[in-house]
Amino acid sequence: MKIMISALCLVLACGNLMAESSKVIATGGATSIEGNSGGGIVPWATINGYSSSDEWSVNTFAARVGVKSFTLNSYGLGASFNNQWELSFARQDFSLDTIGGALRQDILGLKYKIAGELLYTTIPQISLGVQLKKNRDFALPSAVGAGDDSGYEFYVAATKVFFDAIAGRNLLLNATVRSTDAHQTGLLGFGGQGSEHQWMLETSAVLLLNYNLAIGTEFKQKPNQLSFADEQHWRDLFAAWFINKNASVVLGYVDLGDIAGLTEQTGFYLSVEGTW
Amino acid sequence: MVKYLLLIATLALTACQQKPESSLYQRLGAETGVENIVDSLLSGIEQDPSIVHHFSDTDIPRFRRLLIEQFCELSGGPCKYSGVSMQESHTGFQITQAHFDALVNHLIAAMQQQKVAIEAQNEFLALLAPMYKDVVYR
Numbered sequence: 001m002k003i004m005i006s007a008l009c010l011v012l013a014c015g016n017l018m019a020e021s022s023k024v025i026a027t028g029g030a031t032s033i034e035g036n037s038g039g040g041i042v043p044w045a046t047i048n049g050y051s052s053s054d055e056w057s058v059n060t061f062a063a064r065v066g067v068k069s070f071t072l073n074s075y076g077l078g079a080s081f082n083n084q085w086e087l088s089f090a091r092q093d094f095s096l097d098t099i100g101g102a103l104r105q106d107i108l109g110l111k112y113k114i115a116g117e118l119l120y121t122t123i124p125q126i127s128l129g130v131q132l133k134k135n136r137d138f139a140l141p142s143a144v145g146a147g148d149d150s151g152y153e154f155y156v157a158a159t160k161v162f163f164d165a166i167a168g169r170n171l172l173l174n175a176t177v178r179s180t181d182a183h184q185t186g187l188l189g190f191g192g193q194g195s196e197h198q199w200m201l202e203t204s205a206v207l208l209l210n211y212n213l214a215i216g217t218e219f220k221q222k223p224n225q226l227s228f229a230d231e232q233h234w235r236d237l238f239a240a241w242f243i244n245k246n247a248s249v250v251l252g253y254v255d256l257g258d259i260a261g262l263t264e265q266t267g268f269y270l271s272v273e274g275t276w
Numbered sequence: 277m278v279k280y281l282l283l284i285a286t287l288a289l290t291a292c293q294q295k296p297e298s299s300l301y302q303r304l305g306a307e308t309g310v311e312n313i314v315d316s317l318l319s320g321i322e323q324d325p326s327i328v329h330h331f332s333d334t335d336i337p338r339f340r341r342l343l344i345e346q347f348c349e350l351s352g353g354p355c356k357y358s359g360v361s362m363q364e365s366h367t368g369f370q371i372t373q374a375h376f377d378a379l380v381n382h383l384i385a386a387m388q389q390q391k392v393a394i395e396a397q398n399e400f401l402a403l404l405a406p407m408y409k410d411v412v413y414r
Contacts, residue, residue: 168395
């Protein structure tokens with residue numbers, strides 16, 4: 001924790017000195033609970049922050065998801081370069097409010113833009129990403145059948161902004177396919193008996209009401225490979241406020257389905273992000 | 277049922293026809309509006325050290341006139357752009373994505389300053405965004 005804070009102070013200090021932010025507001029996206037640029041639960045092809053070509057930027061975020069029987073706190077930091085590379089780190093703390101205890105995991109992410117420009121090209125912006133996830137608590141995941149306390153995920157994301165699409169407003173559409181063997185995104189571990197990597201589809205649609213406000217919805221398909229309890233696909237609705245190029249807030253409603261046998265896990269989502 | 281749908285469709289279409297949408301040029305503020313947007317954009321460029329060097333050899337009054345012509349013609353106004361193609365005018369200037377982004381920011385600021393409606397701004401940006409490929413890294 002101390003190291004993270006020192007690292008953050010260091011990047012912030014450097015950020016004030018050198019980071020640049022030429023990109024148009026909101027084009028860095030928000031930060032998902034996994035720490036990468038995206039919506040709330042889906043990674044996009046966007047690169048976090050506002051650094052354009054030959055520029056770099058840093059960002060930090062804190063998010064909370066509160067559903068009926070669980071609370072997820074997620075926080076982390078990231079760095080982007082050239083509007084092409086994105087490195088991110090997130091720490092998740094999932095409190096089992098009803099059952100007791102907590103599940104924690106760390107996520108290291110790397111994203112690389114391979115083609116297209118979000119605003120300017122006919123083809124969507126396309127990025128490749130990889131995430132390494134590591135459980136910090138594995139007793140419960142192991143007990144319910146997970147084979148590994150760590151896992152990796154690959155994804156390909158395509159994102160495009162359509163100008164003047166609905167009622168004169170710009171529309172962002174995103175589709176992501178992710179290869180994963182994570183149970184409940186990794187909070188309940190990875191792999192195990194009969195579990196394998198599967199390709200999952202995740203989508204987002206966001207209407208930009210103006211330069212600073214957006215409303216959106218997301219869908220995240222998830223595998224269901226742990227026999228002890230069914231898991232469901234996730235959905236959310238959100239409103240995002242890009243206050244300026246340094247701060248944004250996202251407020252949402254989430255439907256996480258059943259988790260560990262506890263049904264209808266719906267609730268709120270709140271995320272704040274700083275970018276420099 | 278089909279009859280009703282047809283009736284509703286006809287009514288809706290007539291309603292639309294009775295309220296002809298003014299051209300984008302009109303909604304940008306016509307002649308004065310486009311001139312103000314261009315002047316505001318030029319002033320933004322002038323104050324931006326990241327891109328102003330691209331214009332060190334530019335004949336600014338001529339550039340201003342061409343930009344007004346281009347914005348006017350693009351938005352459906354009664355003008356004819358008399359300059360060379362975007363690709364021709366930007367080749368060799370080593371314009372990067374950051375430079376292009378900076379210009380877009382200045383244009384948005386100029387339109388905001390002129391109180392252009394968000395719908396018209398987006399419609400105009402939709403016309404300009406595809407020029408990226410002719411301008412950047414040429």
